[in-house]
Structures are given as structure tokens and as C-alpha cells.
Amino acid sequence: MKARVSVHRDFRISTIDERLYSAFIEHMGRAIYSGIYEPGHPEADANGFRKDVLKFVQDLKIPAIRYPGGNFVSAYNWEDGIGPKDKRPVRLDLAWRSKETNQVGIDDFAIWAEQAGIEMMLAVNLGSRGLEEARNFLEYVNFPGGSAWSDLRREHGRQEPYGVKMWCLGNEMDGPWQIGHKVATEYGRLANETAKAFKGFDPTIEAVVCGSSNDRMPTYPEWEREVLEECYENVDYISLHKYFGNKSKDTLNYFGKIEETGRYIQTIGGVIDYVKSKKRAKNDVHICFDEWNVWYHIREEDGRRIKEWDWPEAPALLEENYNFEDALFVAGLLNEFIRRSDRVRIACIAQLVNVIAPIRAEKGGPAWRQTIYYPYQFASLYGRGDALNVAVDAPTYDCSVADDVSYLDVSAVHDREAGTLTLFVLNRHLTEKADLDVELTGFGTPALFEHISMEGYELTDTNGPDKPDHIVPGKGTGAGVEDDRLRGALAPLSYHVLRLN
Ligand code: AHR
The missing domain is CATH 2.60.40.1180 (Golgi alpha-mannosidase II)
Incomplete structure (x- = not known):
């Protein structure tokens, strides 16, 4: 042809925000435990982080990473993950029906992110908790010292604040599966109040409000309109999520889903413009596509397993084995993000290690790069500029x-x-x-x-x-x-x- x-x-579309090549990692499955962190592994460093996995991560030059969830965050107590490790409680993770040992928390993850050269983008729990815990978390993470939470951080060994600028206001709050799921106006108001408090603390903070969990949700795109009408002036980004697959084994239709994603972005762009003009607002809201990837090979099987299991600790979950077709798909999707980079400023591959991830690591065994690793790497390395x-x-x-x-x-x-x-x-x-x-x-x-x-x-x-x-x-x-x-x-x-x- x-x-x-x-x-x-x-003929410029935009100057690409390098955060278009960001990633997401959640406390679920073996992403954190026996993914990035495995004390006792031959490759573990003094902090228990796997050096083999870290090297693959560093080679991707990832600008930012969204943490700690995902569905997990909606019932997470961030305070469980700080202080001496032997004092940290084991909790039930309600999202993935497993046990969370809290051996990795914010201070540990920050060490890993620094080693990896990646800026943290933190999500707060607006499901089972709310503004109060979110603002305490912010104080712990970002206040220099001389207040209760910041002094506690210092006691835990970290003197300097982390200076985290990007904050996600909950996760997929439109989803009936979400712990603490809310209707749009209810969530929009909470997001607005949280964003306002965060910006009162530091006006340079960027807030990401939850859009729909995907473009098939019955409330899409009304959800976006209603939420933005509550919080437009106080937020900087609205999140989009979408996972892909080729269950029907129709390669060309699979690739067509990239076109469909372009429409999704365009629609939300239209909703943003609508709300902006309705509110006579001055500020711009952009798109943060903070969960995207291929997820279908073992999705149903995992769905069955999770219902049956008895609260395991770091079980294998969503360990998709990507093929060459998936690599071509991911390359095309990244092309779409580049073409839509005037709207999409941040995007996060979901996730990074073991769980629907470009990097896999066996417990006690080797790590390797999946097929999709490479198009993601090339976009990150060479897709910066106009x-x-x-x-x-x-x-x-x-x-x-x-x-x-x-x-x-x-x-x-x-x-x-x-x-x-x-x-x-x-x-x-x-x-x-x-x-x-x-x-x-x-x-x-x-x-x-x-x-x-x-x-x-x-x-x-x-x-x-x-x-x-x-x-x-x-x-x-x-x-x-x-x-x-x-x-x-x-x-x-x-x-x-x-x-x-
Ligand atoms: O990435 C896996 C899950 O997919 C996340 O926890 C959730 O936000 C989404 O539904």
C-alpha cells in the first residue's frame, strides 16, 4: 500500500508535557511486594528494593509515578505505613481481598522513587475517609517541620519535606465497586473542598479530580460535567481511565480502539470547555489519563480467583503476559496521546511491575521486560518536544x-x-x-x-x-x-x- x-x-499541536510518559503503581498483587520490594532476594539492596527491577525502571526515564492506588487507596490508612516496620499493622485490603502488611509506606516508597529518579504523584483516600486524613497526609509529606505530622516524619528519619506537587483526589469514585463510591455531586463537592484546602496550604499544588472509570460507564460523560461543575476552579486535571483488549481476536478492531480513545479524549475536552464557559472560569483544566494499558488475557480468571481466595498476602494478580500484538497496540495508543497532547498533559501506564505491567519479576527469581516495555520506553526517551x-x-x-x-x-x-x-x-x-x-x-x-x-x-x-x-x-x-x-x-x-x- x-x-x-x-x-x-x-504545524505544532503542543509542547508535550513530559509527564505524558508517567506510570502508576498500586499496593495490589505483587506490584510492590516481590515486585519492586523483596528483602532477601539476591538483588535486594539495603532497603529491600530489587536492583534488577530498579534498573529496568530507570531505563524508562519515567517522569512521575501515581501511588498508592487505585482501588486500594479507597480504604487505605496512610498512617499504617509509617514508623518502625515491626510496629506496622497488617490490614485487610478490601479492594483486592488480600492482606496488606504495610512493610512499604510513604517514606519507603519515596526512597525507591528517588532512586528511580521519578517524581511522586500521590492519591488520597476519599472513599472510606475524607478531607481530614487527606490534609494530615499532605502535612506529613510536604510541611518542612514544626507541626505534629511533619515532626513525626522527621522522627521517622526524613528531615526534608518531599514537596509533592501532584495530588489525586481519590480514585474511580463513579465506580459502584469503589469503597466509598459516591454520586457525582457528592464527590464533586468533596473534591472541591479537598482541592481548596490543599491549595490553601500551597497554591502551586496541582489537583487531579476523578473522571469516569471508563467511557462505558452508564454515568459517562454526565459524571464529568457534574463533578466539574462542583470543582472546576480548584482543580487542574480530570482523570481518564481505559483498559484494552482483543478478546474477539480481531486485530484490526483492536487497533480501532485507539481511534475510540481519541473520541473519549475529545468528548471530555468538550465537557471541560462547556463547564469552563458555563462558569466563566479563567483557569484551564487538562486531562490526566492516569490509568491506561492492555488488560484482558487473564482478567476473567483473576475475577474468579479473587472471589474464592482467603485473604492471601501479595498474591499473583493481573499478571498479564503481553504479546507482540499488544506491543503494537501500546505503540499506537502512545501515538494517540502525542497527537492529543494539547489536552492530555499527564498519562500513566497502569501499572509498572507485575500487575498489568511492562516489567515482570518472579519471586526469588529473575526480572524481565515484556513486549510493551519497548514502545513505552521509546516514547518516553524520544517523544519529548513539540x-x-x-x-x-x-x-x-x-x-x-x-x-x-x-x-x-x-x-x-x-x-x-x-x-x-x-x-x-x-x-x-x-x-x-x-x-x-x-x-x-x-x-x-x-x-x-x-x-x-x-x-x-x-x-x-x-x-x-x-x-x-x-x-x-x-x-x-x-x-x-x-x-x-x-x-x-x-x-x-x-x-x-x-x-x-
Ligand atoms: O489498575 C488496576 C485497577 O484498575 C485500579 O486499582 C483501578 O483504579 C482500576 O479499576
Whole structure:
């Protein structure tokens, strides 16, 4: 198939907020315990954190991480996780029907996040608790000293405040499954009061209010309107969540869900604009897509297991084994985030280790990178700068979730300072190669200095502890610049990172 693309250096969508490549980690399953933290593991450091896992995390250059939940946060007592470890209580985690030992709490996680070079983005419990506990948590985390909670932090060994700027006001509060679930106006008022108190403490704090748990919720998108009408002036972001899968084994329809996600973002953008004008507000609210990933391979099985088990400690849960098709999907979704980066400022892959995660780690055993690790890594490393509007002229298809889906999926990021242009390109055609012809305007005489590709695998191929590097990116071939045009032949079902300067 012929695929014509035009990229112009002045056709800018936005300057990407680097937090578009953030992550999420929750106290659930083996994400924290035997994921990032496993004292006694041969790779554990003095604090019990796994160095092998940490290295994979560091290589992703993740800007921010949302913690500690997720559904977990809606019944979490943050105070259980501070102070001497042998005094910390074991609690029942009502969200995942398991035992929480509290061996990792805020001060421990902060050490890990610092080692990983990641800024913390903290969620407060607005389910079983409320404003009072949230403000105590804020004081513990962010006040320098000379108050009860900040002095307690100092007693626990951390002198300097953590200075956390991003605060999530609860989690998925529209979901009937959520502990302390609320109706929109009730939640909107609580979120408003919490955000107001937080900003009274420090006006530079950024507050993230909960949008719908996904675009299939019966209250979507009314929820967003009602919530924002209660709190618009005091919040900075509204959260979006969406998980994906290909249960029907229809690859093209799976890819079409990216188009559907674009509509989701556009709809919430419209709701934001509506509320802003209705309230005559001056401030802008952006989107924080703080949970996204593929989650379907073992979802039903886990749903059954969780109902039957007897409150285990750190059980294997949501340990999805990602295949090559999922890697192509994730690459496309990241392209959509780049194309929508005027609206979506923050996005978090959910989650980071073991639980629906790009990184897996066996208890007492090895860690490895899943297929989806690589497109996430390349977007994080090379997707910083200006997102450019790309015109694509390529064949399209219709599927049950969307019409007119392009087989060729492209995003472009121009790093003005470094003088590089990166194109993230997917040929999603099942059988035909793409004859790519990119017209480049305003970039002088560019040269292709790097071409990375992932191609030639079966869609069902995976990595695993016994074959950690079965699916890895390689050096791409067959592309080059001639007369200011980038040309190449891209294999069917392939992913490419094309870097020019
Ligand atoms: O990431 C797993 C779960 O998915 C989170 O706890 C919840 O917020 C969402 O429903």
C-alpha cells in the first residue's frame, strides 16, 4: 500500500508535557511486594528494593509515578505505613481481598522513587475517609517541620519535606465497586473542598479530580460535567481511565480502539470547555489519563480467583503476559496521546511491575521486560518536544468500534533544542507492506541517524523468564532520506522509530 505523509515543523499541536510518559503503581498483587520490594532476594539492596527491577525502571526515564492506588487507596490508612516496620499493622485490603502488611509506606516508597529518579504523584483516600486524613497526609509529606505530622516524619528519619506537587483526589469514585463510591455531586463537592484546602496550604499544588472509570460507564460523560461543575476552579486535571483488549481476536478492531480513545479524549475536552464557559472560569483544566494499558488475557480468571481466595498476602494478580500484538497496540495508543497532547498533559501506564505491567519479576527469581516495555520506553526517551500535526494519506478500514481507521499510524515529535525529529510509525496492515513517502518541510536537509524497528514476530509471541529477549527492538533497514523526503518500505504489522537531524 502507498502511504504518503507530510510533516511541517511549524504545524505544532503542543509542547508535550513530559509527564505524558508517567506510570502508576498500586499496593495490589505483587506490584510492590516481590515486585519492586523483596528483602532477601539476591538483588535486594539495603532497603529491600530489587536492583534488577530498579534498573529496568530507570531505563524508562519515567517522569512521575501515581501511588498508592487505585482501588486500594479507597480504604487505605496512610498512617499504617509509617514508623518502625515491626510496629506496622497488617490490614485487610478490601479492594483486592488480600492482606496488606504495610512493610512499604510513604517514606519507603519515596526512597525507591528517588532512586528511580521519578517524581511522586500521590492519591488520597476519599472513599472510606475524607478531607481530614487527606490534609494530615499532605502535612506529613510536604510541611518542612514544626507541626505534629511533619515532626513525626522527621522522627521517622526524613528531615526534608518531599514537596509533592501532584495530588489525586481519590480514585474511580463513579465506580459502584469503589469503597466509598459516591454520586457525582457528592464527590464533586468533596473534591472541591479537598482541592481548596490543599491549595490553601500551597497554591502551586496541582489537583487531579476523578473522571469516569471508563467511557462505558452508564454515568459517562454526565459524571464529568457534574463533578466539574462542583470543582472546576480548584482543580487542574480530570482523570481518564481505559483498559484494552482483543478478546474477539480481531486485530484490526483492536487497533480501532485507539481511534475510540481519541473520541473519549475529545468528548471530555468538550465537557471541560462547556463547564469552563458555563462558569466563566479563567483557569484551564487538562486531562490526566492516569490509568491506561492492555488488560484482558487473564482478567476473567483473576475475577474468579479473587472471589474464592482467603485473604492471601501479595498474591499473583493481573499478571498479564503481553504479546507482540499488544506491543503494537501500546505503540499506537502512545501515538494517540502525542497527537492529543494539547489536552492530555499527564498519562500513566497502569501499572509498572507485575500487575498489568511492562516489567515482570518472579519471586526469588529473575526480572524481565515484556513486549510493551519497548514502545513505552521509546516514547518516553524520544517523544519529548513539540508534537507536530501529521497529515497521512494511506488506505483505511472500518471496524466495529470505528470507521476510517488508517493502516498507517504516525506521530511526530520535534525537539527544537536537540534539533531532532522523531517519527513513531506503525504499519498496521495485516499483509501488505507500506511504501512510506514522507514530505519534510522546514527541517533543512535532514538525515536519518537512527532507525529502530520491531517486526517479524507472530502476533502471539511473548517474552518470559525463560526467553526474556525473544521480542526486542532491532536496527531497522530500508528507510532513508532522498531529496528531503523520507522513504522506506515498512513490513506489515511493524513498528518503527525514525530519528532525523
Ligand atoms: O489498575 C488496576 C485497577 O484498575 C485500579 O486499582 C483501578 O483504579 C482500576 O479499576
